[in-house]
Structure formats: C-alpha cells, structure tokens
Amino acid sequence: MTYDRSSATEYDGWEEVGNPGWGFDTFEGMMNRAENFTSFNTKWYGNDEDGINFDGPVRGTINRFIPAHQKPWVPTLNSLGIKTNKAYMGGNPLGVMYSPSSIDPTHYNRSYSANAYIPLAGRNLAIMTGTTVAKINLKRDSHGYYASGVMLTNGTVINANLEVILSAGSFLSPGLLEMSGIGNKTILAAANIKQLIDLPGVGENLQDHIRIQTSYQVKPNFTSFDILRYNTTYAAEQLQLWIDGTYSIYDYTGSAYSFMTWKQAIGNDSTLRALAKAALGSSKHAADTKKLEWLSDQSIPQLEIIMSDGYTGVKGYPAVGTPLYGKGFFSLLAAVMHPLSRGTVHINVTNPLGKPIIDPNYLSNDYDLQAAISATKKCRQIATTAPLSGVWDSEYEPGLDKVNTDAEWKDFVLSTTLTIYHPVGTCAMLPKKDGGVVDPKLVVYGTRNLRVVDASIMPVLISAHLQTAVYGIAEIAADIIIGNS
Numbered sequence: 001m002t003y004d005r006s007s008a009t010e011y012d013g014w015e016e017v018g019n020p021g022w023g024f025d026t027f028e029g030m031m032n033r034a035e036n037f038t039s040f041n042t043k044w045y046g047n048d049e050d051g052i053n054f055d056g057p058v059r060g061t062i063n064r065f066i067p068a069h070q071k072p073w074v075p076t077l078n079s080l081g082i083k084t085n086k087a088y089m090g091g092n093p094l095g096v097m098y099s100p101s102s103i104d105p106t107h108y109n110r111s112y113s114a115n116a117y118i119p120l121a122g123r124n125l126a127i128m129t130g131t132t133v134a135k136i137n138l139k140r141d142s143h144g145y146y147a148s149g150v151m152l153t154n155g156t157v158i159n160a161n162l163e164v165i166l167s168a169g170s171f172l173s174p175g176l177l178e179m180s181g182i183g184n185k186t187i188l189a190a191a192n193i194k195q196l197i198d199l200p201g202v203g204e205n206l207q208d209h210i211r212i213q214t215s216y217q218v219k220p221n222f223t224s225f226d227i228l229r230y231n232t233t234y235a236a237e238q239l240q241l242w243i244d245g246t247y248s249i250y251d252y253t254g255s256a257y258s259f260m261t262w263k264q265a266i267g268n269d270s271t272l273r274a275l276a277k278a279a280l281g282s283s284k285h286a287a288d289t290k291k292l293e294w295l296s297d298q299s300i301p302q303l304e305i306i307m308s309d310g311y312t313g314v315k316g317y318p319a320v321g322t323p324l325y326g327k328g329f330f331s332l333l334a335a336v337m338h339p340l341s342r343g344t345v346h347i348n349v350t351n352p353l354g355k356p357i358i359d360p361n362y363l364s365n366d367y368d369l370q371a372a373i374s375a376t377k378k379c380r381q382i383a384t385t386a387p388l389s390g391v392w393d394s395e396y397e398p399g400l401d402k403v404n405t406d407a408e409w410k411d412f413v414l415s416t417t418l419t420i421y422h423p424v425g426t427c428a429m430l431p432k433k434d435g436g437v438v439d440p441k442l443v444v445y446g447t448r449n450l451r452v453v454d455a456s457i458m459p460v461l462i463s464a465h466l467q468t469a470v471y472g473i474a475e476i477a478a479d480i481i482i483g484n485s
C-alpha cells in the first residue's frame with residue numbers, strides 16, 4: 001500500500017524516449033486525478049502545492065500508527081546527511097519521510113481501483129469475475145488488423161463495438177498478445193500459433209526493483225508488529241479494535257521511507273557508474289540509455305530504504321521453541337531503483353494457456369550486484385547510527401559477526417535478494433524500431449483498436465512503487481479513449 005511518486009525527471013524520460021504528451025507536466029495532473037489525500041499529521045504534507053490532491057477516488061493517508069521504535073528513523077537519516085522531505089509527492093522524492101499508504105482513513109482498509117473507481121462507473125459497466133480471457137480475436141480489413149473482441153477460455157466470444165483494452169499486467173498482457181498472434185515469430189511458431197503481427201518487443205524489456213534486507217531484534221521495551229505472530233490474545237484484541245474502527249496495531253502499514261542518490265548513500269559513486277557503463281556497453285535501448293543518464297543526475301533516487309516493522313527477511317522468524325521465538329524485530333528493506341538487468345516473460349510454448357515463463361534475469365551484471373551490496377551495507381550503517389542504534393539489541397540477519405568482508409556481503413546478497421514486485425516494460429510504449437509494443441496512444445503496433453493499459457507499458461522503471469503511475473496511465477488512457485469515441 002505504499003503510495004508514492006518518482007522524480008519529475010523520470011516521467012519526463014518516458015516522454016523523451018518517443019512518447020509526446022507523457023512528461024511530468026501532464027502526468028502529475030493525471031496521477032492527481034486519482035488521488036484523495038488525508039493527513040492526520042499536518043506536520044507531514046497538507047496542501048496541494050505539495051503535489052497532492054484532495055478530491056480523487058483513491059485515498060492516500062499518512063498512517064496514524066507509527067511504532068515507538070520507528071520514531072528515530074527521521075533523525076537517524078538526518079544525521080547521515082539525508083534531509084527531511086515533507087513534499088515528496090511533488091516530483092522530488094529525495095530525502096527521508098513518512099510516506100503515505102493507500103488506506104481509506106474512514107475504515108483503515110486498503111483503498112484501490114476496485115473500491116475507489118468501480119462505484120463511480122456508469123450502468124454500462126459489466127464485470128465478469130472468475131472469467132479468464134484466452135485471446136483477443138483479430139480480424140483484417142483493407143486498413144489492416146483490428147480487434148473484433150475477445151474469446152474466453154470456455155470458448156465464449158465477446159464482441160467489441162469500438163476497441164479492446166488489455167490490462168492483464170506486466171506478466172500476463174504479453175502472453176495474451178502472443179496467444180492472439182502478436183509477437184516474436186519464433187516463440188509463436190514453437191507454440192503453434194499463427195503469427196499475424198510481427199512484434200518482437202512483446203514480452204521483452206522486463207524490468208523490476210530488486211530488494212535486499214537486514215533485520216534487528218528490538219529491545220524488550222518496544223512492541224513490534226511480530227507480537228501478532230505469537231500472542232494470540234493480543235492479536236484478537238487488536239483485531240477487534242480495528243473492526244470497531246479504533247486505533248489498533250492492525251492499522252499499521254510501512255511508513256518510514258528514504259530515497260537517495262548513490263552519492264548521498266555511499267559518497268564516491270564513480271565505481272558504480274563505471275560498472276553501469278561497462279554493463280551496458282554500446283546498448284542503445286531506451287531503458288539502458290535513460291538509466292545510464294539518470295545515474296549521473298543528482299535529482300534522481302537510486303536507492304530506497306524502508307524501515308519495515310516486524311521481521312520481513314529471508315531467514316525466517318525464529319521457530320517455536322527456539323530462544324528468539326516471541327521476540328520483536330524490524331527490518332530495513334533496500335530496493336535498487338534502476339537495476340540494469342532486463343528479463344523476459346513469454347507464454348509457455350508447451351502449454352500456452354498455462355502459467356507464463358518468467359525470466360527476470362536479476363543480478364545479471366556487475367552493476368546490479370554491486371548496487372545490491374552497497375544497498376545492504378547502507379542498511380547496516382543506518383541501523384548502527386544513533387538514535388536508531390538505541391532501539392535494538394542484535395542484528396538477527398545477516399548478523400554482525402557473520403557478514404563483514406566483501407565476499408561475505410556478496411554471498412549474502414546472492415542468497416537473499418528478492419523482488420519488490422514492480423515488473424514493468426513487457427509491452428513497452430516505445431517506437432516500434434526500438435522494441436516498442438504500443439504507441440503513445442497505447443495502441444498495439446499493427447492494430448488500430450487494441451490498446452494496452454497497465455504497468456507493462458512503462459518503458460523505463462521509475463524510482464517509485466507503481467500504483468500511482470498505473471492510475472496515471474489509466475487516466476491518460478481514459479482521456480485518449482473518450483477523445484476518440
């Protein structure tokens with residue numbers, strides 16, 4: 001439920017790679033349209049000059065529940081040179097902050113498209129739950145291919161009067177195009193699907209944020225979120241408070257965030273920049289060239305570190321019966337904002353209607369690996385800096401006595417790196433010659449009325465969690481479609 005935005009320069013970058021009308025000037029307004037912001041804490045945000053809005057459908061809130069051991073977060077980052085940023089939704093996210101969550105403060109549930117937008121829809125919206133689309137039906141006339149409708153997995157055909165909008169997400173939209181005969185000839189041939197439109201960019205260009213974390217056992221005088229794992233009486237009481245709409249630990253969402261450049265995080269960033277240059281070689285791909293450019297731009301975050309309450313690492317919460325069972329922890333989650341690895345997602349050619357084959361290609365170059373190592377070391381530096389150093393007794397993962405040398409950090413990163421679930425780029429909005437799948441009107445190349453509207457169209461991964469951008473993309477699409485119809 002992290003609700004944030006990247007730097008203005010990154011949205012501008014989407015425009016610069018061949019998409020007129022997609023820069024921050026437009027996109028900020030589109031993200032604002034979706035947003036209805038409430039802050040209980042007027043010290044954090046509170047006026048629309050900060051790049052926030054108060055009358056859209058999706059609720060954003062600075063959480064009212066902040067654990068006591070999280071209070072040192074802002075002063076600790078401040079003492080490491082990271083300035084407090086109270087307006088980080090406005091195109092400059094660098095700094096340390098309490099981030100909003102997409103929470104509806106009237107009942108402390110998640111606010112999202114299903115409960116925010118659908119109630120606003122007209123009576124002509126029909127939703128078919130539990131229904132899976134097998135493919136888009138394409139027909140050809142003298143003007144070329146057009147989408148005549150979709151076929152469900154049970155064989156039912158639904159006809160389209162005007163157009164078909166594909167929003168199956170970064171992992172499933174490419175496969176639906178492939179099932180429909182749009183994509184790379186070799187993949188379609190292997191799956192026995194007749195190629196109708198040659199579009200080799202489908203399912204390529206997969207980018208994602210990688211996440212690595214360290215964890216700390218809090219001093220006994222602090223109550224961490226882990227209490228819900230081992231104290232069922234407390235958990236039941238708190239759940240009832242939440243159901244009753246009263247202040248409760250169940251209100252908790254991650255709120256302690258920070259975004260920094262490599263210079264801010266590690267000082268001299270020349271090694272990382274050299275590794276990035278070497279990793280990309282002579283690539284002219286838009287995602288590569290933009291990421292390289294952004295590495296030298298001191299307005300763009302390269303590292304995010306979140307203080308996440310409760311244990312959220314890889315080793316696992318201590319097992320029942322072990323000495324640490326019943327103890328509380330927090331974790332510092334680091335996310336590399338612009339990893340250079342690009343992967344793929346395609347249909348499984350031996351079972352095209354089954355799960356897709358995802359190859360995220362994580363840590364496939366020395367920049368990504370070194371960035372992950374630097375990110376994890378930064379987590380420890382933050383944890384061992386006052387006043388945060390005063391709230392914990394021991395580093396549970398990886399352990400102060402276990403990981404110290406470069407080789408140990410490398411092993412730790414290689415065995416514990418996760419995703420933070422931000423896949424983009426697999427139906428990229430780029431010129432066709434550059435590997436694009438959709439044009440700036442989100443129309444799939446080679447068709448005139450098939451659009452993709454989801455995270456897969458983002459051509460370059462941005463330094464933010466994705467939901468606000470997905471709402472912005474949907475708002476732009478709505479304008480384009482209404483303008484067309």
Ligand SMILES: Cc1cc2nc3c(=O)[nH]c(=O)nc-3n(C[C@H](O)[C@H](O)[C@H](O)COP(=O)(O)OP(=O)(O)OC[C@H]3O[C@@H](n4cnc5c(N)ncnc54)[C@H](O)[C@@H]3O)c2cc1C
Pocket residue numbers: 001002003004131132133134167168169170172173176420421422423453454455456465466467468470
């Ligand atoms: C675990 C997790 C945590 C996340 N946390 C955050 C966060 O805190 N903050 C944030 O900003 N972002 C977060 N994200 C990212 C964010 O949720 C996604 O970027 C966003 O949902 C992408 O939207 P989308 O419309 O592209 O795809 P989706 O939200 O994936 O929507 C695609 C929809 O298409 C449906 N679909 C797919 N194939 C078919 C088919 N063949 N027939 C019918 N329906 C189909 C799917 O069921 C799904 O409902 C998180 C993601 C994950 C997975």
